[in-house]
Amino acid sequence: MSIKFALLSLLAEHPQGSAQLQSTFHERTHHTWPLNIGQVYQTIKRLERDQLIKVCGREGKADIFTITDAGTAELDEWWQRPVEKPADDRDxxxxxxxxxxxxxxxxxxxxxxxxxxxxxxxxxxxxxxxxxxxxxxxxxxxxxxxxxxxxxxxx
Missing domain, CATH: 1.10.287 (Helix Hairpins)
Structure with a gap:
C-alpha cells in the first residue's frame, strides 16, 4: 500500500493537516494498517517537494495541505491502474x-x-x-x- 496515494486520496476530499491525515487514515482503514506520524510527515515533505500538494493555510502551528492539479492527475492515474501480484512471487x-x-x-x-x-x-x-x-x-x-x-x- 502506498502511503503517498493514501494521503493524496484523503487530501482530494478536503484540505487537512498531518495529524488529521493520520487520524482520518486510521478511521477509514479501521487501524488495519498502522501509520505513524513520522511516515505522514516524511510523505508530506515528498509530496510537497514533488508539487503534488501545497500549503493552503494554517491551523494553530500546523500547516494545512491541499492537493494540486498535478497531484489530482497522479491520483487519478493511480485509481485507474489495476493492482497486480508480481509474476515472480515466491510461494x-x-x-x-x-x-x-x-x-x-x-x-x-x-x-x-x-x-x-x-x-x-x-x-x-x-x-x-x-x-x-x-x-x-x-x-x-x-x-x-x-x-x-x-x-x-x-x-
Missing part, C-alpha cells in the same frame, strides 16, 4: 509441492490448516477496511482449497 507452498516426492501428506496438512483458518475468519466479523481484508483472505483461502483439490486429483 513456499508451491515450492514444497513442486519438491515433494509424496504430496498427499502435504496436501492433507495444508487443507486442514486452510480450513481451520477459513472457519476462524468466518466466525470473526469486522467492519470497514478490516472487513474488506477479511473477505479477501476468505476468497484467497477458498482458492487455495480449490488448488489443493486440483493437486490431489493430479496424484
Amino acid at each position: 513456499d507452498l508451491v515450492i514444497k509441492m513442486a519438491l515433494a516426492r509424496d504430496r498427499a501428506p502435504l496436501i492433507k496438512a495444508q487443507r486442514e490448516a486452510t480450513m481451520t483458518k477459513l472457519r476462524e475468519l468466518n466466525r470473526t466479523p469486522a467492519e470497514g477496511a478490516a472487513e474488506l481484508l477479511r473477505q479477501r483472505h476468505i476468497f484467497q483461502l477458498e482458492g487455495e482449497a480449490r488448488w489443493l483439490d486440483y493437486l490431489e486429483a493430479l496424484s
